[in-house]
Amino acid sequence: MSLRVIIPTPLRKAAGDLEAVDVEPGTIREIIDSLDQRYPGFGARLCDDTGGLRRFINIYVNGEDVRFLDNLSTSVTDGAEVSIVPAIAGG
């Protein structure tokens, strides 16, 4: 059982230079924790001291912004695609 997490260029150095990583299903928070265990420091790039998602990071599950779902408690199932996208553009 696994799902794919797409890593944007600015975060690849922090994730072993990988474009995508396969992880076990779980909540977004659990997925971030498991990536942080594999790549120490990765979690801090996504979440701030309060444990919340950083303002300028968006996470999408199958194209849907988790802020419309359950934020970090959003449950992600087998075969889903999670995309981390810095919230840079717009306009």
Next chain:
Amino acid sequence: MSYVKGLRCRECGRLYPKQLQAGCEDCFAPLEIEYDYDSISRVLSREVIMSRERNMWRFRELLPLDGDPYVGRSSGGTPLIRANRLAATLGLHNLYIKNDSVNFPTLSFKDRVTAVAINKAREFGLEAVGCASTGNLANSVAANAAAAGLTAYILIPEDLESSKVIATAIHGARVIAVRGNYDDVNRLCCEIADRYPWGFVNVNLRPFYGEGSKTFGYEIAEQLGWRAPAAVVVPMAGGSLISKTYKGLKELERLGLLEDEVKTRVCGAQAAGCNPIVDAVKRGSTDIRPVKPATIAKSLAIGNPADGYHAAGIIAGSGGWAEDVTDDEIVQGIRLLAETEGIFTETAGGVTVAVTRKLIEQGRIQPDELTVIAITGNGLKTLDAISLPKPSVIEPRLDQFDRAIAGKAASSGA
């Protein structure tokens, strides 16, 4: 000659060299171009500015190009109109319209930001440019890319008005419609910009691109006699225009070019069907809660505005306010402007007029204070939003004409 010192992260302050970069690598916040204002102040004066041609490059030291612009040389320099008839209807005495609905070459304020981005793409030696767009940016990038001899990849939401699609594709750009809203298109563009060596004007060229909007503010100040207005009303999509307009006023103040301090109350305008920034301002917060857009004002239909946080902060910090209006009110706003001032604006302009009316009713704008409203795009771009009765049809006979106009509105049925 460039006066750019580098790209500074708005949040953590890290400084990057002048390069293609979408955001901060540490915290992903937007980057602000930093200038050597001391050097600029030694070369830029009112006299120097006024000696130049009337276009956006009048203020070239404050724009991030290394050399002269290759395209967009006639962009900007749009009229500032004293709107007495509109003012009278709204109960104001001192109202001006900054009219970018006639901007060159594609009839929206986007020609300002695109000119900077595409010239910069050439300076960086890029072969292709791209963008995600709600419409005006698509037109502008396609046109300016053609004039620059660059390939353009334009991504739009599938439901974009046909007039905007044609006006983009006509320039030979590669146009791709995406099943989804603007935010879906935008996310895809971020992913594409990550993978292809292209200049996405509102992604990896964004810090440069955004600077073009400062000229909207510079021109307002110059056209008012080197003073900032008491209040300005600006429509908000991504939140960049309103933020950079204010930055423009503050830069002129910093360079000592204005008569007085900038005390402008910055007011933002959105559609009720897509109002994340207005909502934050009303909550007294700068935290943006993304929404799913549902409005005829498609050019403002950005549910997750990248500069929303910044815009909300500027509005609150300046003592301004923000309001939103229904689709019906938007159309009424378009018609009011057209009927009182002879200016046909697109839905975003209708939003601005309608919100201005609301702000006056709320006492947020006073009748005597100098107010400028931002009309950002031309009405010919959003004809789909307007529904008017068809004209009377008559035989070519004088008596029929007499009957048609006697005691009836000219546009009523025959």
